[in-house]
Amino acid sequence: MPARFITIEGIDGAGKSTHIEAMARRLRERGDTVLSTREPGGTELAEKLRGLVLHSTMDPLTEALLVFAARRDHLQQVIVPALARGETVLCDRFTDATFAYQGAGRGFDAGVLSQLEQWVHGHLQPDLTLWFDLPAAMAAQRRAAAREPDRFEQQALEFFDRVRAGYKARADAAPHRIVRIDASLSKDEVWSQIVAALESRQW
Ligand SMILES: Nc1ncnc2c1ncn2[C@@H]1O[C@H](COP(=O)(O)OP(=O)(O)O)[C@@H](O)[C@H]1O
Numbered sequence: 001m002p003a004r005f006i007t008i009e010g011i012d013g014a015g016k017s018t019h020i021e022a023m024a025r026r027l028r029e030r031g032d033t034v035l036s037t038r039e040p041g042g043t044e045l046a047e048k049l050r051g052l053v054l055h056s057t058m059d060p061l062t063e064a065l066l067v068f069a070a071r072r073d074h075l076q077q078v079i080v081p082a083l084a085r086g087e088t089v090l091c092d093r094f095t096d097a098t099f100a101y102q103g104a105g106r107g108f109d110a111g112v113l114s115q116l117e118q119w120v121h122g123h124l125q126p127d128l129t130l131w132f133d134l135p136a137a138m139a140a141q142r143r144a145a146a147r148e149p150d151r152f153e154q155q156a157l158e159f160f161d162r163v164r165a166g167y168k169a170r171a172d173a174a175p176h177r178i179v180r181i182d183a184s185l186s187k188d189e190v191w192s193q194i195v196a197a198l199e200s201r202q203w
């Protein structure tokens with residue numbers, strides 16, 4: 001099987017978790033061996049770093065270094081070996097999230113993030129990224145109805161407006177890799193857009 005690296009992005013509450021299992025199922029039904037994972041996380045060490053990033057106060061450079069440290073471990077231990085075996089890796093968030101959250105959201109230097117990206121994964125990029133896009137206020141309403149907020153989810157709407165703009169900039173810069181999903185629509189309509197994005201690649 002051809003290896004495929006698919007990432008899912010979007011602000012908190014966009015509906016990523018809601019659709020990831022169904023995506024994995026659909027890809028498996030079509031013959032892929034699917035490894036479903038997430039960032040920060042995906043290994044024992046990276047899950048520990050996730051706990052720190054989500055719950056401890058720290059400066060933006062420390063935050064950026066920790067998410068990239070978690071990513072390095074995840075790539076080496078899980079993602080790269082799975083791709084080498086020809087598997088499909090389905091990852092809830094990846095480096096676009098760092099540019100959106102630490103870069104656009106926190107205001108951390110995008111040039112430094114690009115250097116870290118280069119060190120950590122060189123030219124390895126996802127083959128496809130589905131960006132779940134919706135207004136920050138709508139995502140906040142969905143989150144409020146669903147769960148207790150973590151460090152990022154406690155941020156004001158303006159923070160998520162900036163993160164959303166950060167994702168848009170990434171999508172504009174990589175239009176062939178990043179497909180925008182209108183996540184403000186109903187779950188069924190979101191699912192149809194996901195299927196269309198996969199089908200357009202014969203996946
Ligand atoms: N298209 C949708 N319309 C309405 N509610 C949705 C939609 N997609 C997800 N939700 C709900 O919004 C909440 C957040 O969704 P979730 O999948 O956890 O988002 P994320 O993983 O992107 O943070 C959940 O309660 C979920 O059921």
Ligand SMILES: Cc1cn([C@H]2C[C@H](O)[C@@H](COP(=O)(O)OP(=O)(O)O)O2)c(=O)[nH]c1=O
Binds near residue numbers: 013097099101102152
């Ligand atoms: C991957 C990544 C995530 N994050 C943040 C975004 C999210 O608020 C948080 C965890 O993401 P997520 O797994 O989507 O959270 P949840 O399980 O609550 O839906 O980490 C960054 O700030 N930078 C990153 O590089």
